[in-house]
Amino acid sequence: MNLHVVVANLVVSIKSFYRDKTVVFFRIAFPVILILVFGTIFMERDNEIFNLDVQDLDQTTSSAQLVKTIGLSGRFKITQVAPAVNAAQYAKDKKRNLVLIIPKGFEESLMHRMGLDDPNAFVTLTEIHDPSSFGVTTKMQVLNMVLAGINQKMSGKPPFIKSAETSILTKKYRFIEFFVPGIIAMAVMTSSLFGAVNVNAELLQKGVIRKLSTTPITRTDWILSNVLYQFILAVLSTIVMLLVSYGVFKVSLVINAWLLVFVALDVFAFVGLGMILTRVAKEAESAAAAADALMFPMMFLSGTFFPVEMMPEFLQKFAKVLPLYYVNEGLRASMVSVDNTAALRYAAVIGIFAAVVFVLGIMITTLSEEAT
Amino acid sequence: MTKETEYAIEVERLTKRYGELLAVNDISFTVRKGEVFAFLGVNGAGKTTTVEIIETIRTLTSGKVSLLGMDVTKRKRDIVTRIGVLPQGFNSFDRITVRETIQYYSRLFSCRNTDVDGLIELVDLKEKTKEQFKDLSGGLKQRLGIAVALVNDPEVVFLDEPTTGLDPRARREVWEVLLGLRKKGKTVFLTTHYMEEAELLADRVAIIAKGKIIAMDSPVQLIEDNANYMVLTLRSVEERASEIIRKIGFEPIHDNHSNIKIRLEHTDDVQKVLNAIKEGGTSFLGLDVRKPNLEEVFLKLTGETLHEDPAGERGAE
Numbered sequence: 138m139n140l141h142v143v144v145a146n147l148v149v150s151i152k153s154f155y156r157d158k159t160v161v162f163f164r165i166a167f168p169v170i171l172i173l174v175f176g177t178i179f180m181e182r183d184n185e186i187f188n189l190d191v192q193d194l195d196q197t198t199s200s201a202q203l204v205k206t207i208g209l210s211g212r213f214k215i216t217q218v219a220p221a222v223n224a225a226q227y228a229k230d231k232k233r234n235l236v237l238i239i240p241k242g243f244e245e246s247l248m249h250r251m252g253l254d255d256p257n258a259f260v261t262l263t264e265i266h267d268p269s270s271f272g273v274t275t276k277m278q279v280l281n282m283v284l285a286g287i288n289q290k291m292s293g294k295p296p297f298i299k300s301a302e303t304s305i306l307t308k309k310y311r312f313i314e315f316f317v318p319g320i321i322a323m324a325v326m327t328s329s330l331f332g333a334v335n336v337n338a339e340l341l342q343k344g345v346i347r348k349l350s351t352t353p354i355t356r357t358d359w360i361l362s363n364v365l366y367q368f369i370l371a372v373l374s375t376i377v378m379l380l381v382s383y384g385v386f387k388v389s390l391v392i393n394a395w396l397l398v399f400v401a402l403d404v405f406a407f408v409g410l411g412m413i414l415t416r417v418a419k420e421a422e423s424a425a426a427a428a429d430a431l432m433f434p435m436m437f438l439s440g441t442f443f444p445v446e447m448m449p450e451f452l453q454k455f456a457k458v459l460p461l462y463y464v465n466e467g468l469r470a471s472m473v474s475v476d477n478t479a480a481l482r483y484a485a486v487i488g489i490f491a492a493v494v495f496v497l498g499i500m501i502t503t504l505s506e507e508a509t
Numbered sequence: 510m511t512k513e514t515e516y517a518i519e520v521e522r523l524t525k526r527y528g529e530l531l532a533v534n535d536i537s538f539t540v541r542k543g544e545v546f547a548f549l550g551v552n553g554a555g556k557t558t559t560v561e562i563i564e565t566i567r568t569l570t571s572g573k574v575s576l577l578g579m580d581v582t583k584r585k586r587d588i589v590t591r592i593g594v595l596p597q598g599f600n601s602f603d604r605i606t607v608r609e610t611i612q613y614y615s616r617l618f619s620c621r622n623t624d625v626d627g628l629i630e631l632v633d634l635k636e637k638t639k640e641q642f643k644d645l646s647g648g649l650k651q652r653l654g655i656a657v658a659l660v661n662d663p664e665v666v667f668l669d670e671p672t673t674g675l676d677p678r679a680r681r682e683v684w685e686v687l688l689g690l691r692k693k694g695k696t697v698f699l700t701t702h703y704m705e706e707a708e709l710l711a712d713r714v715a716i717i718a719k720g721k722i723i724a725m726d727s728p729v730q731l732i733e734d735n736a737n738y739m740v741l742t743l744r745s746v747e748e749r750a751s752e753i754i755r756k757i758g759f760e761p762i763h764d765n766h767s768n769i770k771i772r773l774e775h776t777d778d779v780q781k782v783l784n785a786i787k788e789g790g791t792s793f794l795g796l797d798v799r800k801p802n803l804e805e806v807f808l809k810l811t812g813e814t815l816h817e818d819p820a821g822e823r824g825a826e
Contacts, residue, residue, distance in 0.1 A: 145616035149602055149609070156604040156641070343600040348657075350566050351594040352617040353586065 138361065142354050146362035147369075150336075154370065165374055168324035169381050172317060175442070176386050179312040186211070187276045190227070190236045192218035197244035203287070204239070210283045224265050234270035235277060238263040251291075310473060314390055317382045318468035319441035321396075324378065325371040325403040326435065326461055330428050332367050333411025338424040341415065360412070360499055368404045375400055395471030395480045402484065403464045406491035412498030435461040463487040514578045517542045517665045517696040518563055523572035525558050525720075532558045534720035535572070540698060540713075542664075545691050547711035548700040549807065555720040556700040557597060560669055563698070564594050577664060590618060593663035597670045599654030603643035607634050610642060611656055618661040628656040632686050648679025655686050665696045672706060684709060704803040714803065718811040728803055735809055736801035741771045741779055743786070745794035753789040754782060773798075 193200045208215045224236045249258035266273050289296055340346050382388040418424035439461035445453050456462045467483030470476045518540035525533040533555045540546040548556045561567040563574055565585040574581045576588050601610050615623035629635055632652040672680040687710050690697055701707055707714050708728045715725040745767050754761045761769045
């Protein structure tokens, strides 16, 4: 190995990178945008306040008190709908996914129940909803929970069954804290795989590799500089992602040596895979298509965007043969649950995969005749 | 161990097969140190395969190839530091400037003393040092490729089709650079399908067809040995002149511009043809008499014409 040569390659790669604004965008800005978009969506869901339109047909002190109590739950921002309006038409016209109707006679029924202690006196609140609207089910579930709480309080007796939540984690974590490690793993995978495939296939096709084969550069120098370059980009991209996550979402993630270990293993595994694809596919276009075919199942089935446990059982089994799953889980074990044993286990699996793929990549990569 | 020899390149019974295809068929030749040697042939004749075997990029099927006394199959690492290569259609990193490209290749050879400015001057790219590779025209890219081939001050320079796809002006500019290399005493191995290029630059020419060398000598000697005649060209001549020429025993060849070419063995024949035309009452606008060139030799030897491969065309200045 010649350090001069490795450094020369590294310098050329880094210059080529920062002079190509499109590449900079996709490598650095794109994962950040993903974090910002998904982080914002799911951040709001953690403490979401829903808009609720209420039509009070009773117009009494009791019905007004009910509306106030629903508002005081802190889960709804109330908009009053005039009694004369057709609630269903209103929902359609104003594009509201849920309108709660308090019927006429609400106070009267309440008096029967409270004053005369009549157990058969009850009132039905109508929930006019749009079932095609995303999130209306959650909104109705939250409303029904609030109404159940009001019912319970009105009974004047404390609930018999109570529940207490105990997290297996030391702190309370939000969705974003589970999401960021997944995005780091995915971004490093994407840039390593595509970086290796695109750069090598393009240079091969343009004959640059052939020219390099008439210089003293060796296969080891070439591959090592490729890996170092991808590792530098991966570290840079990870730092930016973490800074944005801390700055915007005030995430609570543990940064330790495991982060660097998993980023490095991610790079080695997917640069190795990229080198194999480049060699097997030969044409730049077919290599990129093969990389796409490998990458998409991994992005969606390895637990990057949603937990693997949400998938059907056969897909959960499939997820466990995908290398990205082990990077995702390893990063979460180290950054979220701070479980060193689990992190070590995941690191061992991805480490073996990386070693096999990388050695294979080195073995089949050539800078001479067969590269043409 | 390196064998001291007067030859820069020695090729002995070289054969290269790609499966069933015989790309190079049992060829032998030598190139002396300081010589400019041209390999002439149509696309697919085996030029690039041969040169890439000598450059150590390709493996050979059989035979023996030595470069500066070293076996190319065994001494790749020693050989690459002593040669410079301009591959066919030189390409480099798109977003790296002219200066940076030369510096990069210089670092690959661990050369601390590369005269980057001197090389830039040699290939006349002084005005373009800060231009990125992707913004250079085809001619400028080739000139940069030549500079890159010289970063390690090589003893043998390989130039594979250095002017293919360039316009006449860019081609002449590259030739200027190559003449400069010749003056410097470098051994140059040139592959080309341009006759004019070989004739102008080469000390010796080898003509290769279908993987075989069919002739090898200096351009002058090749012409002398294979085309000992003159060509009389009559410009814008009347059609019936052909009949008159045939009557006196010569075969006229028409081109697309109403010109007639007549192959003549003796200088007296020129007068004979001109007299016959005058007596026949026909006219022409001009004439020239010249010795045949390499192109005609090539045509005679191979039965093939040399033409530019449109696929190989690149942008030019």
